Amino acid sequence: MSGPAPWRLSAREVAAAVRDGSLSPGDAADAGFAGPGARFEGEVHALLASDASARKAAAARVPRDGVLAGVPVLLKDNLCTVDHPTTCGSRILEGWRSPYDATVVRRLREAGAVVVGKGNMDEFAMGSSTEWSAFGPTRNPYDPSRVPGGSSGGPAAAVAYGLVPVALGSDTGGSVRQPAAFCGVYGLKPTYGRLSRYGLVAFGSSLDQVGVFARHVGDVAEVYRAVAGSDPFDASMLEGPAPDVSGWAAGVRGLRFGWPANLWREGVDGAIVAALERAASWLERAGATRVPFEFLPGAFAVAAYYLLATAEASSNLARFDGVRYGLRMRSDELATLYTRTRGAGFGPEVRRRILLGTYALSAGYHDAFYLKAQRARTRIAHEYAAAFARCDWMLMPVTPSLPFRLGEKTADPLAMYLSDVFTIGANLAGIPGLSVPMGLEASGLPVSVQLVGPADAEPVLLRAARALEAEGDERNIPPGHEKEFAWPGKR
Amino acid sequence: MAIDRAEAARIAELARLDLPESELDRVAAQLSQVLDFVARLDELDLEGLEPTAFAPPHAALRADLPDGRTLEPGAATASAPEAEFGYFIVPPVVENLEP
Amino acid sequence: MAWEAVIGLECHVQLRTRTKMFCGCPVAYGSEPNTNVCPVCLGLPGALPRTNAAALAFALRLGVALGCTIRAESVFARKNYFYPDMPKNYQITQYERTLCEGGALPLAREGGGRAIALTRIHCEEDAGKSFHPERQGDRRWSRVDLNRAGVPLLELVTEPVLRSPAECAAFLTELRRLVRWLGVSDGDMEKGQLRCDANVSLRPTGSTTLGTKTELKNLNSIKGVERGVAAEIARQTALLDAGERVRQATLLYDADHERLAVMRMKEHAHDYRYFPDPDLPVLRVSEAQRAEATAASPELPWAREARYRDALELPAYDAAVLTESRDLGDYYEACVPPGEPKLASNWVMTEVMRVLKTRDWSVAEWAARVPAPRLRELLARVAARELPGPVAKQVFAWFLEQDGSVAELLERHGVRVAGGDEELLPIVRAVLDENPGPVAQVLAGRDATFGFLVGQAMKKSGGQAVPQVLQRLLREELAARTPRP
């Protein structure tokens, strides 16, 4: 076939080519591995598992009429798959093979997508840099000395460098949006309860949501459409159909966006503040109105989150005990079998969070920590509700900084936690957030902004993201940084 | 809110985590740091607010019917570290009895 | 000093659902190990629970029957502790906002009709089973089967108001009858479908403060409860009499050796870190569901037992036996001929129950073979003195093997019942004529000889006469032959 190499195509273009017979699913799936994969993967390490024969077998089974026919996808390694191991980036699950597919994975396959492998991640999705993977860190494809963000760093980096056009991650406190921002791709965390969590290995059950990575807004919409919607195997889902995102290109004329500038008055990188200003002016140019207001600082959300998410995690991760699956450390005694297996199987950050969560729930501290954090969660949700009475979505940073260096924050857990200060609120309130790339800043690193809306505002967020996508093009990437790269430019 | 070494050890025991002696102090210090940070929740006015435990309100219950997920015989123990005759094998489960 | 026992029970009732509490795996007893399991009840990574509607309906039925307050919104919580039987290392149960609160179970027979107050009833999932240590040389290990993991349970907790081992046994017996009556559980203690723990403390008789309590586990039969609690009361009494203190402890009752053993516990072993399960929405009970549970609620066993005693005037023993199960009571009532409750009781308690026992049939199996109207027809003819006893028993035996009404069966087997006076009177007269000696004796007041005449008349009827009819005719004829003074 003529035209751009298959790996440069959008997911929708791949599916169209597969449907009209001009591209085979096998070639589509292999393209990313041959070109950009060969060039970047060795250094970036986005993949944990990629079984070429499983890929071939999956490609051979693709329903040619599917909306995602032949579209290669990478899955964060906490989504259960029958054809690849599911490790959650942890020694404790090394080599474990799920006997079932996660619901979102099943839906992707039914739509024709080909699972090409599993993406690296912070162990059990606990981290913001993908440095806490037991199988080695992922590096930022724009600068290998820097982190790709986390915890879905592998999928984000893979989409960025061109291995796959789309990927799924999970977002408990920003784990899709933050790596999307660091890698310069779109990253959607949907409304809680719209994407099934069945088969997503739980971290903080009341916060976890599967999210979508893509290089194009339209691809985000297409994948969301394929995987969203209620599932009888997940009782925590919202009733009724997921919102219709087919109008993602409808524009933003007449809509209002919130501008909580107090959030970035200090402590936020200048390049990010500049990107916010740029995004606001583009949105205004597209016909939306800016509504300035003050908003509750994110530090409260971080505080509540690190009690609630860890409390839930301490319970969710109790099942990894060396009895039914995964790692087992030998012992003649049950008690030490548990402690040794879990001590050896979990890395330092997971251990730290299990301890924190255990503490927050334990007798005598439950009310002072867990219950108070739940009340704070209610308060934070009220703050968002009040804001959305005045606007259709809020424009805000994804992260306070540009991608940081490997090792920069691993010794200081709190500093790492605070890199999620702008993303965690949406998880606590159960509302959608979308990370939107705004091009590369002067040093060549991606810079992004975040759109946060009320529950089920995905259609509006996608319209706003599309308005920004349509405004932006290579001219908005600072001069001297148009180097040839996976970044396909904004179409 | 400081967590000392003994407290860290107590929590580790509760969580069934083998924590190396050498790590206890460091973990205790890191947990204390996080708890200090978390104390800022006291600045929020939470008067009269109900705790939010889970986001979605009420899903329908499941009909009392098979759902096709029951595994084939042998599949449950296929990935077990140790299994025998279809059972998971663990070190002796004994009630700690005093006569 | 005299001591008074204060006992509270915690009972677990396995619900009779088709599938488990939070997944679609079958609830079955005796399957191959780890075959009734799926990602959910195995606690595999990523699996999520979803509540079984039938379990809730059963819970409501029991709650309504016991007069509990039903919460419109209750909450599932996680109880966190590590145990190899428990795949997730937490149990999904209810803690702070439970489904049912309060209520009481009346003890119809023992305890002078005392009602035992309940604290709460809640839904939870069962654990699997571990088979205790195997040994081979130095190696020791346990086997774990998770087939039972996730089976729906109701936990029912009483207030500490039971006073004696016998009362505990009566409570369990009554609870077992109720759960079977309502169809919510088979209540088979051998299969672990009804299990019980007891909290026992002593205090000086007349005191109102509570003493230190111990927890008694593993009381897996009604006898076991009675004996275990008695043993613990004896143990505590001996301690207190000796001036020692009772220490808080968990004890296991070993039914085989009838002895108690103390379980050693780590000091913080009970920090269960309960919190609401974020995977499950609030359990909401609508007005309609509550109304449905109330409507589905039958006449309760203790009420029916009282009715049998008071309205049907059955002996207390009969009333108790016939209300042992709802099927039996229903069957009994359906075969009572007008005005003959005791006759039907006799037949059900002897003939019917004998068959149930020898054939190991349920009442339903019996009723499928011999529907109540069929037995009622037979009993009606017995009551009307139309069938001699042996013939009635013979018909009953034919019921088991053959179809057909009573008349059809008699016809088919060529059994003629000499029922009417006009048929029997000639026989009676002939017997009196042929036996002048005995007649004279009877007339002279030797009533013992009357039986001989009855026997002769029966023989002459070819065994087809109803004895009561023969007797009446004989008496009438004899009276006619009595010489007038």
Ligand SMILES: [Mg+2]
């Ligand atoms: Mg219980």
Ligand SMILES: [Zn+2]
């Ligand atoms: Zn199951």
